[in-house]
Amino acid sequence: MDDGSPPTLAVRRAALSTCDRGASDAGILADGALVVRDGEVRWIGKDAEVEERFDLSSTIQIDARGRLVTPGLVDAHTHLLFGDRGEREAEFAELSAGVPYVEIARRGGGILATARATRAASDEEMVSGAVARARRLLTQGVTTVEVKSGYGLSVPEELRMLRLVREVARSLAGEMTVVPTLLALHAVPPEHDGDRAAWVRKVLEELLPAAAGERLAAFCDVFVAPTAFGVDDARRVLEAGRALGLVPRLHADQLSDDGAALLAAEVGASSADHLEHVSDAGIAAMARAGVVAGLLPTSTLLARVRPFAPGRRLVDAGVVVALATNVNPGTGMSENVGLTLSLACLEGGLTPAEALVAATAGGARALRLADVGRLAPGMAADLVLWGARTPAHLCWHTAVNHALLVVKGGRVVHQAEAWSAADCVGG
Numbered sequence: 001m002d003d004g005s006p007p008t009l010a011v012r013r014a015a016l017s018t019c020d021r022g023a024s025d026a027g028i029l030a031d032g033a034l035v036v037r038d039g040e041v042r043w044i045g046k047d048a049e050v051e052e053r054f055d056l057s058s059t060i061q062i063d064a065r066g067r068l069v070t071p072g073l074v075d076a077h078t079h080l081l082f083g084d085r086g087e088r089e090a091e092f093a094e095l096s097a098g099v100p101y102v103e104i105a106r107r108g109g110g111i112l113a114t115a116r117a118t119r120a121a122s123d124e125e126m127v128s129g130a131v132a133r134a135r136r137l138l139t140q141g142v143t144t145v146e147v148k149s150g151y152g153l154s155v156p157e158e159l160r161m162l163r164l165v166r167e168v169a170r171s172l173a174g175e176m177t178v179v180p181t182l183l184a185l186h187a188v189p190p191e192h193d194g195d196r197a198a199w200v201r202k203v204l205e206e207l208l209p210a211a212a213g214e215r216l217a218a219f220c221d222v223f224v225a226p227t228a229f230g231v232d233d234a235r236r237v238l239e240a241g242r243a244l245g246l247v248p249r250l251h252a253d254q255l256s257d258d259g260a261a262l263l264a265a266e267v268g269a270s271s272a273d274h275l276e277h278v279s280d281a282g283i284a285a286m287a288r289a290g291v292v293a294g295l296l297p298t299s300t301l302l303a304r305v306r307p308f309a310p311g312r313r314l315v316d317a318g319v320v321v322a323l324a325t326n327v328n329p330g331t332g333m334s335e336n337v338g339l340t341l342s343l344a345c346l347e348g349g350l351t352p353a354e355a356l357v358a359a360t361a362g363g364a365r366a367l368r369l370a371d372v373g374r375l376a377p378g379m380a381a382d383l384v385l386w387g388a389r390t391p392a393h394l395c396w397h398t399a400v401n402h403a404l405l406v407v408k409g410g411r412v413v414h415q416a417e418a419w420s421a422a423d424c425v426g427g
C-alpha cells in the first residue's frame with residue numbers, strides 16, 4: 001500500500017499512452033491505470049494492481065473501458081490573440097483563387113491587416129476572442145497553449161498584447177497553462193514605411209527591455225522571410241532577448257530556405273517552426289544543437305505553401321519534433337487539432353504514434369516545460385480520455401474531435417456532450 005493519503009483521481013482500464021519513450025513510441029500500456037494526488041501523477045501500472053496498492057474508497061474513478069488516455073496536448077505555437085475586422089476572411093477568397101500569401105502581404109494585407117484590426121479592438125474583445133479560441137482547443141485535449149504577440153507592431157501595442165495574453169492566462173487559470181511569447185519581429189510596422197532597421201532599433205532599445213522588465217514573456221520569437229526580416233536582424237534581436245532572459249524561437253524557412261534553421265542552431269533556440277523549406281544543413285545543425293522542429297501542417301495547407309515540412313526526415317535525423325495548430329487569422333484559422341494530427345502523418349510522413357508524441361512531449365520540449373507532455377510519476381496530471389483505442393484512430397478519423405474528457409492538474413475541466421465529440425469505442 002502507498003503510505004500517503006488516498007488518491008484524488010484514478011483512471012482505470014485504459015490504453016495508457018505515456019509518450020515518454022522517445023519520438024516513435026507512444027508508450028502504450030494496455031489495461032493500464034494511473035493514480036493522481038495533489039494534481040500530480042503518483043503511479044502508473046497495470047489496472048490489476050491498483051486496488052492492492054491504493055485505498056480508492058474516496059477516489060474519483062474514471063473507467064476508460066479500453067479507451068486511449070494520453071497526456072494533455074501541448075500546443076506550442078499559436079497566434080490566437082488578435083483583432084478581426086473581416087479583412088482576413090476576404091483574403092481567403094483571394095488565396096483560394098490563387099493569389100499567393102506573400103502577394104497579399106505585399107499589398108498591405110496579411111499580418112498588416114490583422115495589425116490594423118488588433119489596434120482597433122478593445123481589450124475586452126481581444127481577450128474574449130482569445131479565450132474562446134483557447135477553449136475550443138481545450139475541448140480537443142489541449143491543456144497547455146503558447147500564445148504570441150506580433151500583431152501590435154509598435155512598442156505600446158506589442159506590450160499591450162503581452163499584457164492581454166496575461167489576462168487570457170488569468171481567465172483560463174486552472175483549465176489551461178498559457179505560455180507567452182514576444183513575437184518581436186513579425187512584419188515591418190506601417191509607420192516605418194519599409195524601414196526595417198528603424199523597427200529593429202526600437203525592438204532592441206525599447207521593446208525587449210520593457211517586455212523583459214515586466215516579465216511579460218518567456219520566449220522571444222522572430223519571423224525570418226523575404227517579406228519579413230533577414231537572419232542578421234533576427235540574430236541581433238534573439239541574442240539581445242536571450243541576454244534579458246527570453247529564450248529564442250524562430251519562424252524559420254517557411255516560404256523559402258533563408259538559413260533560419262541554421263540561425264536557430266547558432267543562437268540555441270528552443271525551437272524553429274514551420275520549416276517547409278529547411279535545408280539538409282539546417283536539419284543537421286538543429287539535430288546537433290537540440291533545436292526542436294515545430295511542425296505546423298495546418299498552416300501549410302491553409303496558406304497554400306508547398307511543400308509540407310519534411311517531418312519524416314527531421315525525425316530520422318534525430319530532431320525532436322513538436323506538432324502545433326498555429327491558430328492565427330492568416331495561415332491557420334482553424335482550431336482543429338485532429339486535422340493537424342492527420343496532416344502530420346499524411347503530408348509530414350510521421351506515424352500516428354510520432355504525431356501524438358510530437359503533440360505532447362514534443363510541444364513540452366519546445367516550451368521547455370519539464371512537467372507536462374508525458375505521463376509518469378511526478379508529472380502534472382494533465383490527461384485526455386479519447387473516444388478511440390489507438391493513436392492511429394485519432395489520425396485516421398480525420399478532423400473529428402474525440403476528446404471525451406480533459407483533466408488539468410487532476411481536475412476534470414471538460415466533459416464532452418454526446419454530440420460534441422466522437423466516441424468510437426463501444427461498451
Ligand code: NIG
Pocket residue numbers: 079110111114223251254299326328329330331332
Ligand atoms: O506563423 N509566418 C508568420 N506568422 C504566422 C502567420 C501570421 C498571419 O498571416 O497573420 C504564421 O504562419
